[in-house]
Amino acid sequence: MNFILVALVVLIFAWYLSFSASRLDRLHHRVETSWEHLDALLQRRAALALEISHQVDLDPATDLILRQSAYVSREEAIVDRNDAERSLSESLTFLRDSAHNGEVSISVPLLDELTNLTEKINLAIAIHLEGVKSVAKLRSKFIYRLFHLAGKAKLPRIYSFEEDSL
Amino acid sequence: MSERTLRIGLVCPYGWDIPGGVQIHIRELAEHFIAQGHSVSVIAPVADDDLITDTWLVNAGRPVPIPFNGSVARVLFGPIASSRVRQWIAQSDFDVLHLHEPGIPSISLLACWAAEGAMVGTFHASTPKMRAIASVSPLIEPMIEKLSARIAVSEMAQATLNNLYGTEAVVIPNGIDCEKFGRAYREAKDKRDSRKNPTRIGFLGRFEETRKGLPLLIEALPKVIKVIPDLELVVAGPGDPEKILARLDPTLARHVKFLGRLSEIEKVDFLASIDLYLAPNTGGESFGIILAEAMASGTPVLASDIPAFVDLLAVGDCGETFTSEDPVALARSIIQLLKNPTRLQQLAENGVDSAIRFDWGSVASQIMSVYEVAMTGQGKVAVGSENASWKKGRDR
Numbered sequence: 101m102n103f104i105l106v107a108l109v110v111l112i113f114a115w116y117l118s119f120s121a122s123r124l125d126r127l128h129h130r131v132e133t134s135w136e137h138l139d140a141l142l143q144r145r146a147a148l149a150l151e152i153s154h155q156v157d158l159d160p161a162t163d164l165i166l167r168q169s170a171y172v173s174r175e176e177a178i179v180d181r182n183d184a185e186r187s188l189s190e191s192l193t194f195l196r197d198s199a200h201n202g203e204v205s206i207s208v209p210l211l212d213e214l215t216n217l218t219e220k221i222n223l224a225i226a227i228h229l230e231g232v233k234s235v236a237k238l239r240s241k242f243i244y245r246l247f248h249l250a251g252k253a254k255l256p257r258i259y260s261f262e263e264d265s266l
Numbered sequence: 267m268s269e270r271t272l273r274i275g276l277v278c279p280y281g282w283d284i285p286g287g288v289q290i291h292i293r294e295l296a297e298h299f300i301a302q303g304h305s306v307s308v309i310a311p312v313a314d315d316d317l318i319t320d321t322w323l324v325n326a327g328r329p330v331p332i333p334f335n336g337s338v339a340r341v342l343f344g345p346i347a348s349s350r351v352r353q354w355i356a357q358s359d360f361d362v363l364h365l366h367e368p369g370i371p372s373i374s375l376l377a378c379w380a381a382e383g384a385m386v387g388t389f390h391a392s393t394p395k396m397r398a399i400a401s402v403s404p405l406i407e408p409m410i411e412k413l414s415a416r417i418a419v420s421e422m423a424q425a426t427l428n429n430l431y432g433t434e435a436v437v438i439p440n441g442i443d444c445e446k447f448g449r450a451y452r453e454a455k456d457k458r459d460s461r462k463n464p465t466r467i468g469f470l471g472r473f474e475e476t477r478k479g480l481p482l483l484i485e486a487l488p489k490v491i492k493v494i495p496d497l498e499l500v501v502a503g504p505g506d507p508e509k510i511l512a513r514l515d516p517t518l519a520r521h522v523k524f525l526g527r528l529s530e531i532e533k534v535d536f537l538a539s540i541d542l543y544l545a546p547n548t549g550g551e552s553f554g555i556i557l558a559e560a561m562a563s564g565t566p567v568l569a570s571d572i573p574a575f576v577d578l579l580a581v582g583d584c585g586e587t588f589t590s591e592d593p594v595a596l597a598r599s600i601i602q603l604l605k606n607p608t609r610l611q612q613l614a615e616n617g618v619d620s621a622i623r624f625d626w627g628s629v630a631s632q633i634m635s636v637y638e639v640a641m642t643g644q645g646k647v648a649v650g651s652e653n654a655s656w657k658k659g660r661d662r
Contacts, residue, residue: 159343160405160409161347161375162344162371163405164371164375164402164406165332165371167405168402182333187332187333190331190332191332191343194330195344203344203345204344
């Protein structure tokens with residue numbers, strides 16, 4: 101009788117571990133896809149910044165910031181891109197405000213795309229950060245650390261440009 | 267020195283409210299020229315109009331924080347700023363326009379774009395991030411060519427300029443007021459000799475930035491305290507001390523004191539009150555004005571052997587260096603120096619002598635000579651007629 105009870109407990113525990121591991125795995129996967137989605141949007145933003153730089157009659161300072169950050173955003177790995185993404189967020193926001201105040205004329209399709217893309221990026225960041233935080237929270241739990249349930253998966257990072265945009 | 271009085275326009279690219287090396291340099295240069303009888307106007311981004319107390323300061327607009335080179339620069343761009351700068355140039359009738367950091371996307375670049383005539387540019391930064399700049403350097407090059415003369419504040423800044431845009435520049439260091447620092451030192455020296463105090467070593471800078479090197483210093487500290495138990499490390503500069511203290515062993519924390527952000531006057535007193543100034547910076551420094559100030563204060567300097575510091579300290583044996591990013595070497599050097607009062611005294615005396623080359627008296631007259639070269643054959647600085655052409659010729 102006792103033997104069956106112990107076996108049952110072990111079984112339930114094993115099931116719980118496997119359940120926890122797959123739960124974490126699912127979260128990891130979700131964070132990966134949400135990052136891919138966000139990254140694709142950021143690449144589109146960089147392309148748009150270059151497009152604006154080409155089409156709009158900008159002052160040289162604004163133009164340089166746009167081109168320089170767009171270049172870095174498209175060429176570098178994410179760990180080196182944080183500053184550039186922050187610059188793009190700041191300068192494009194500034195540009196959008198200027199356009200709304202009539203200080204600079206950006207064609208309606210470009211401006212619409214910028215507004216549209218900014219909203220999408222903010223949403224994508226919010227979703228991605230939520231995932232990252234859930235992963236971190238889960239992985240910090242005792243049982244997850246004790247049984248190495250995260251395996252070799254890296255703890256996803258939060259970049260400061262993501263925090264800035266919110 | 268020039269016989270006639272000039273109308274000088276200085277352009278500051280960074281927000282005036284938070285003082286950094288460039289802002290302080292421009293302020294002191296302006297005050298120096300005004301004292302000599304010249305008429306000076308400075309245009310800078312200012313966040314709050316109420317902070318403008320000087321009649322010679324003109325506000326170009328509210329700065330925008332943009333990250334550059336590991337820290338956040340508060341710059342200004344856009345159409346409104348552009349037209350304010352243009353208006354300022356048109357109304358001021360300058361003999362010479364002095365632009366600081368015209369390669370940084372801010373109002374100096376805008377001024378360079380808008381103006382025609384005698385223009386001088388000063389380059390402060392040395393940038394290791396070449397690739398991003400290289401992507402836009404074809405755009406900046408024609409701007410840099412408009413400058414009649416270029417000044418770099420150090421050999422490092424000169425090398426950067428050469429690498430990026432292939433142009434040469436005159437090296438003129440940043441200025442300091444030697445008399446101010448020397449006076450504070452002599453006053454503090456009497457006090458210091460008369461009381462029995464702990465050995466004080468000092469650090470100044472935004473200590474939360476790793477490149478300023480405080481973590482390295484903290485790592486070296488236990489070894490030094492073992493040999494010199496009454497040691498006190500005084501940390502000055504903006505930042506949150508809790509972030510450092512939280513990671514510190516309590517027995518170690520007793521030896522560390524945080525002063526917070528210092529005013530210019532407090533900085534003078536701070537430098538005069540310490541036995542050794544430490545600059546463990548790991549890089550990203552172009553000049554290191556604080557070392558020159560420590561030297562002028564008669565405070566011996568121990569610095570990491572990054573190129574900017576080696577260049578600065580090499581002249582006249584006025585400081586020692588240790589292998590950058592090596593806490594063991596740092597600890598060893600601190601102990602050796604503090605245990606050798608003769609050497610400290612010698613470094614202090616050499617420093618005071620050597621710092622004279624950074625005194626405004628000499629620095630400002632060199633800058634004036636550059637102005638004279640720039641003004642040769644030029645009329646007044648005017649707003650260019652065809653400068654809507656930033657776009658023209660740029661796209662293939």
